[in-house]
Amino acid sequence: MTAAEFEPVDRRPMTGRQGGGLMTDYEPVIGLEIHVQLKTRTKMFCGCELSFGDPPNIHTCPTCLGLPGALPVINARAVDFAVMIGLALGSEIAPRSIFHRKSYFYPDSPKGYQISQYDIPICRGGQLDDVRIHRVHLEEDAAKLVHVGESGRIHGSDRSVVDFNRCGTPLVEVVSEPDLRSARQAHEWLTLLRVTLRQLGVSDVNMDEGSLRCDANVSIRPVGSSELGTKTELKNMNSFRFLERGVDAEIERQTALARAGAPVVQETLHFDPGTGRLTPLRSKEEAHDYRYFPEPDLVPLLVTEEMLAAARAQVPELPAARAQRFERELGLHPDRARDLAFRAELADYYEAALAAAPDGPVTPVEIANWIPQLVERIRSDADADPNPADSRVSAAALAALAGMVAAKEVSRDAAREVLTALVAGGGDPRAVVEREGLGALSGEDGDGLAAIVDSAIAADPDAAEKLRAGNMKAIGPLVGYVMRETKGRADGGEVTRLIRERVGVG
Amino acid sequence: MLDRAQVLHVARLARLELDEEEVERMASELSKVLGHVDRVRELDLEGVQPTSHAVDLAGVMRADEPIPCLTNEQALAEAPEPVDGGFGVPSPGPSGE
Amino acid sequence: MSELVELTAAAAAAKLRAREIDPGELFDAYRARAAADELNAFTWVAESARPAAETPLGGVPLAVKDLFCTEGVPSQAGSKILEGYRPPYTATVVSNLDRAGAPLLGKTNQDEFAMGSSNENSAFGPVLNPWDRGRVPGGSSGGSAAAVAAGLAPWAIGTDTGGSIRQPAALCGIVGVKPTYGACSRYGMIAFASSLDQAGPLTRDVTDAALLLSHMVGHDALDSTSVAFPEPIALPSAERLDGIRLGVPEDLLGATGAAEGTGIDPGVMANFEATLELAQQLGATVQPCRLPHAPHALSAYYLIAPAEASANLARYDGVRYGLRVAGDADLETMYSKTRAVGFGPEVKRRIMLGTYALSSGYYDAYYGTAQKVRTKIAEDFRAAFADVHFVVTPTSPWTAFELGSKTADPLAMYLNDFCTVPMSLAGIPAVSIPSGLSDGLPVGFQLAGPAFSEGRMLDAAYALERAIGFDGRAARV
Ligand SMILES: [Mg+2]
Numbered sequence A: 001m002t003a004a005e006f007e008p009v010d011r012r013p014m015t016g017r018q019g020g021g022l023m024t025d026y027e028p029v030i031g032l033e034i035h036v037q038l039k040t041r042t043k044m045f046c047g048c049e050l051s052f053g054d055p056p057n058i059h060t061c062p063t064c065l066g067l068p069g070a071l072p073v074i075n076a077r078a079v080d081f082a083v084m085i086g087l088a089l090g091s092e093i094a095p096r097s098i099f100h101r102k103s104y105f106y107p108d109s110p111k112g113y114q115i116s117q118y119d120i121p122i123c124r125g126g127q128l129d130d131v132r133i134h135r136v137h138l139e140e141d142a143a144k145l146v147h148v149g150e151s152g153r154i155h156g157s158d159r160s161v162v163d164f165n166r167c168g169t170p171l172v173e174v175v176s177e178p179d180l181r182s183a184r185q186a187h188e189w190l191t192l193l194r195v196t197l198r199q200l201g202v203s204d205v206n207m208d209e210g211s212l213r214c215d216a217n218v219s220i221r222p223v224g225s226s227e228l229g230t231k232t233e234l235k236n237m238n239s240f241r242f243l244e245r246g247v248d249a250e251i252e253r254q255t256a257l258a259r260a261g262a263p264v265v266q267e268t269l270h271f272d273p274g275t276g277r278l279t280p281l282r283s284k285e286e287a288h289d290y291r292y293f294p295e296p297d298l299v300p301l302l303v304t305e306e307m308l309a310a311a312r313a314q315v316p317e318l319p320a321a322r323a324q325r326f327e328r329e330l331g332l333h334p335d336r337a338r339d340l341a342f343r344a345e346l347a348d349y350y351e352a353a354l355a356a357a358p359d360g361p362v363t364p365v366e367i368a369n370w371i372p373q374l375v376e377r378i379r380s381d382a383d384a385d386p387n388p389a390d391s392r393v394s395a396a397a398l399a400a401l402a403g404m405v406a407a408k409e410v411s412r413d414a415a416r417e418v419l420t421a422l423v424a425g426g427g428d429p430r431a432v433v434e435r436e437g438l439g440a441l442s443g444e445d446g447d448g449l450a451a452i453v454d455s456a457i458a459a460d461p462d463a464a465e466k467l468r469a470g471n472m473k474a475i476g477p478l479v480g481y482v483m484r485e486t487k488g489r490a491d492g493g494e495v496t497r498l499i500r501e502r503v504g505v506g
Numbered sequence B: 001m002l003d004r005a006q007v008l009h010v011a012r013l014a015r016l017e018l019d020e021e022e023v024e025r026m027a028s029e030l031s032k033v034l035g036h037v038d039r040v041r042e043l044d045l046e047g048v049q050p051t052s053h054a055v056d057l058a059g060v061m062r063a064d065e066p067i068p069c070l071t072n073e074q075a076l077a078e079a080p081e082p083v084d085g086g087f088g089v090p091s092p093g094p095s096g097e
Numbered sequence C: 001m002s003e004l005v006e007l008t009a010a011a012a013a014a015k016l017r018a019r020e021i022d023p024g025e026l027f028d029a030y031r032a033r034a035a036a037d038e039l040n041a042f043t044w045v046a047e048s049a050r051p052a053a054e055t056p057l058g059g060v061p062l063a064v065k066d067l068f069c070t071e072g073v074p075s076q077a078g079s080k081i082l083e084g085y086r087p088p089y090t091a092t093v094v095s096n097l098d099r100a101g102a103p104l105l106g107k108t109n110q111d112e113f114a115m116g117s118s119n120e121n122s123a124f125g126p127v128l129n130p131w132d133r134g135r136v137p138g139g140s141s142g143g144s145a146a147a148v149a150a151g152l153a154p155w156a157i158g159t160d161t162g163g164s165i166r167q168p169a170a171l172c173g174i175v176g177v178k179p180t181y182g183a184c185s186r187y188g189m190i191a192f193a194s195s196l197d198q199a200g201p202l203t204r205d206v207t208d209a210a211l212l213l214s215h216m217v218g219h220d221a222l223d224s225t226s227v228a229f230p231e232p233i234a235l236p237s238a239e240r241l242d243g244i245r246l247g248v249p250e251d252l253l254g255a256t257g258a259a260e261g262t263g264i265d266p267g268v269m270a271n272f273e274a275t276l277e278l279a280q281q282l283g284a285t286v287q288p289c290r291l292p293h294a295p296h297a298l299s300a301y302y303l304i305a306p307a308e309a310s311a312n313l314a315r316y317d318g319v320r321y322g323l324r325v326a327g328d329a330d331l332e333t334m335y336s337k338t339r340a341v342g343f344g345p346e347v348k349r350r351i352m353l354g355t356y357a358l359s360s361g362y363y364d365a366y367y368g369t370a371q372k373v374r375t376k377i378a379e380d381f382r383a384a385f386a387d388v389h390f391v392v393t394p395t396s397p398w399t400a401f402e403l404g405s406k407t408a409d410p411l412a413m414y415l416n417d418f419c420t421v422p423m424s425l426a427g428i429p430a431v432s433i434p435s436g437l438s439d440g441l442p443v444g445f446q447l448a449g450p451a452f453s454e455g456r457m458l459d460a461a462y463a464l465e466r467a468i469g470f471d472g473r474a475a476r477v
């Protein structure tokens, strides 16, 4: 997850301005089609190992090169992963599903057809958050086509080069119902889907590397209408930001058309993030007739009770459920709960800290509040989303520090310094407090806090006078003086109490 | 029956360039064959399940275990236009697949 | 030399195992004959074979239909689009047979991508029938059939999608077996119609067929549609047919077929009836049986097979292997010119037909309907086999026809498969054995049995073969 995805989110339904266009009388209707590369060892229909970034065409065999006579055989683990995804999304898992051939000519398609699923997919229905799932199906990825210009053997002609390493990588295609109502919501929902898939361990879900790819179907309709307008398809938006910008741009374009009384044409659009412009790829009518028919080289795919049980056992608690548990059972703020739960490593670290928390007044909310503090300190340019478990601060140490703050053994400001010291050198927070002399000044055990309060009053008699006269705001400069003098070690509440006592305003 | 336009449409789907004479011949030959095969539609097949395979087989899968791959040289051995370890082709427009 | 090639393959294998003959000598004898081929049966002949003395087949060389991929050896499927193509791997069936001791003798000519019934659709020229060189050998495995009939090879393998082993076997006076769908691996077989294609033997006699088939069958993890053969295939030994009930499908051979112009040649019919007579003398019962949907099999077949073929042949696009035309033009032009130049007229016709049958708006009417007919045909056979052990028909409605005599009318050519296609759609095994001559040309007799009944079916065919006493030596070169 990038830092941008961590931004606080506005989850209110969209009204008013959106993407620069006034949207008072139309509402957008958005559905997503997401392709997810599965993290199996081998390809969907052959035993070639998956790879990324290797020299071209070294992970191929007769099957994934589409050589004459070669045949596909289904990868059992890819099926298991698809079942896990279906279970995580609450889909109905088909005990028997069918692979079809989807025919189209393109150099990235070695057989002239893609083996995919059509009318009987492996998973149907389901829901993630408040968005319904239409279907989830298995298919194979295409090869990679790299444009090389005129450097090929044939001069005066624009060339591309095909690399079949990626060809045949198992893909799961998740199709949502058109339940999304804003680009922002689409972004958030895709984020949730992504963390869910990551938690399942079935994919790297990395948009930069193409293991997560998203198309969006966008239409608009008059607010209050339940009919669907003509939709356009936005292809391969390769980052969360582009998805949001692309969808916003398309909503704006369609709204402008509607306002001008012009029809929306059903077409596939390509979003150029550089210019923000949408260009048509092809028009649906003239375009593709995929000639789907059952793949005769394969037999029906079965998901047995045993496979289902095994998949169920492998589905961990998923981010949405975890966030809900943090919120309901631990009392975390919804945003904090999601921020932790949507990054499994943060949530795991948090739960480890909870388990190690000392007896005493410290609450789960207080411990949770320390996690972003820690993440901020260990984040770097090289690692924008560091895992706290990899840092020098053990979950137990963080819990102990939170416990010390709650027990007023160390002030909040001093504790931040302790945390910085722990990040640098590790160890036990109590030892750091001792070593650095950062223990809280309470005024009761002869640590000189009372004397410092007295010198504060002496240094600013004006403020003391105002306070005595009933102007409670005047206490500010006095507290500030004490805090400066104690380098933040004093407990704020105790300082206020002492000042009021000394000035005589009880 | 197939007319000229349909023949051209199907030929385009199948990526087959046909000359004028072939278009005419296809239209008449395919129409004749279709006229014959059309008789299957006279049968009452209400409620009949389609058969895609004669063998009653299902649930065939393989373990997710790697096999040795072809070398780059083997993969490209028959390539009409090998370029930098890959297969050279005329640049297409965007696929949209 | 000539004595060696007079041996059946099974007899040669026995002598090789007993070291009574030398495998190198046997190979060289056939190699010389194959290299001197005047029938255009071979597209490529091997230089040598590695020793196979310790194997069950001892080193009896094998002619292999061009469409089986053989590593480093031209595997062109009779097509210009694959001219000179040498694959980096070998078909499972070919490597199984090589391991069993049947080394590759050569690759045989065929109709392009197995589409045809006369071998006139090969990009490498037609194959001639050794019984009459002015006539076709049948197809699509015409090269394999002609090579075995002429004694250019001791045995051969081919593929049968709608009759492509049985029909050329019939027209060349040899034995051809189409096994149960799934019995032999399709891995490495250049596909025509995946749900129908099946490899099988073409041999001089039934014993050779059983021996070769027994080493071809078996589950292959690389072919999801392959199954383990339920029992070993023994060499046939039956002398009588007592208790065997043969069903004659009146829907195919009665007035219905004839009335629709699929009438069987009188000479062929007379031979068929004489063979039934012989069968009865051996103790068999001959009775009529019903296959009510069989007359529609051809229509269903000519929708299903081209539909699958249209997708199977989409990979020939000039990108990774094979012919490329107009490589400096734009991509679409490169595709459509490559395919226009690379494919012959029959292949184009079937690609067009299949593409049309699958195209938007026509799927249900054509492909969907054909798949339902297929269900009915399989049901017909199941019902028939409740009453009879085997269904019998003439293999081909006619004997070998003259080169060029049917090329002008695709539909007339398709009718060749009238009696063989129903079994293909039902996925059941069938064998064609030579049952005599009509006007000096061989006639084939077809027996079809339930799935995986190959052993019993070949046993029955063997008893018949002995009673018929067909002498194929006239065709030997
Ligand atoms: Mg897809």
Ligand SMILES: [Zn+2]
Pocket: A043, A046, A047, A048, A059, A060, A061, A062, A063, A064, A065, A168
């Ligand atoms: Zn592969």
